[in-house]
Amino acid sequence: MLKKDYRNRLLSTATLLFAERGLNGVSIRELSKAAGVSISMISYYFGGKEALYSAILKEQFSCFDYMEQIINKDSAPLAKIRDYIRWTIKRHRDNPYLLRYYTSELTNPTKYFSTIVQPTIGNAIQMLVEIVEEGISLGEFREELNPVDTVLVMAAMANYYFLSTHATEKFINHSPDRDEELLTNYMDIFTKGIVNQQEKSN
Amino acid sequence: MLKKDYRNRLLSTATLLFAERGLNGVSIRELSKAAGVSISMISYYFGGKEALYSAILKEQFSCFDYMEQIINKDSAPLAKIRDYIRWTIKRHRDNPYLLRYYTSELTNPTKYFSTIVQPTIGNAIQMLVEIVEEGISLGEFREELNPVDTVLVMAAMANYYFLSTHATEKFINHSPDRDEELLTNYMDIFTKGIVNQQEKSN
DNA sequence: GTCTATATTGCGATAGAC
């Protein structure tokens, strides 16, 4: 066995278990058994259960470091928004656990929320707000839009579909095959709204 | 002291603590101390910690029983949607804990998810889907809309604003004073979309 | 590095006094 083998086994097993049941829902006894590693290795490699959790949080949120790169600076604001939503959907597919940590921290924050989660999300929102403001100043978006409210609608759409999976799988197919259609439908609603302009009656 | 006094004190204290830190984040020792009641009262009144949690869940989700009544059957579909969003915002104001239980159960489901949470949410989504389908068949909404995707955008907007409060309070004022403005902004985006029809450039 | 064994603390539940 290589030196890092057990460390990585603990990390990946813990990522799965903490995502499913939260920090307090998993004991290091169970975790070490599931990973096939001695319980003492958790303190040895990470310094304890909470430190292991914080290592996972940092890893999970590191993908936001690349958000700036996926948005083409030369695109129109609407294309940037499409890039963001497509990237968000892909992110949830590539790492199905991130959303669990994100919403778990939003709902029941641990002491790591303010140091790891909040700054990362704050940065992302800031970038999106600037895109909306750019769209407004270019005259492409309606000038009466509240940029932050608009950004939250965007983020809400892209995340809630995955967040609500357990409660909505009876109503709609959540397979990745439908992701491009989802992107189209969401961009469609976001850009045009749902009223039929031809027969607008209110 | 009346018979129901201690029972209610346990219930309200537990509702607060479980909302903040989850079922596994609170011990019945701490809970009983916070409520000023003996620890044995939890078993006496509820049958144990998990049974107390399930009683809270049922109480929290009972407000969905009245959802049908807040939607005026004679209104146009768009007005019904406005009623739903206004009711959802009010619901989060009247009971700031419901969203915690809702997202906590979606993210880290307990054994009560399938019996209490899922049926309630399923019912609500079914009703909203029917409203969108009605709007489409009346020609008021675009016929190419996917009703479920559309409903999820609606629910996403109305819930994500509150869910993300901890991460977004630096960007926007979450005071109830702004709730009517929020409703207006969200309905505005949902109905018209964000593109400026006058200078539409894509 | 990895394990076993154990120290220590805290957990949920309940018996039994009042």
Added chain:
DNA sequence: GTCTATCGCAATATAGAC
């Protein structure tokens, strides 16, 4: 109904053998 005391067990962490 309510409390105190306690049972049995599981929690995290770590000392010490290898």
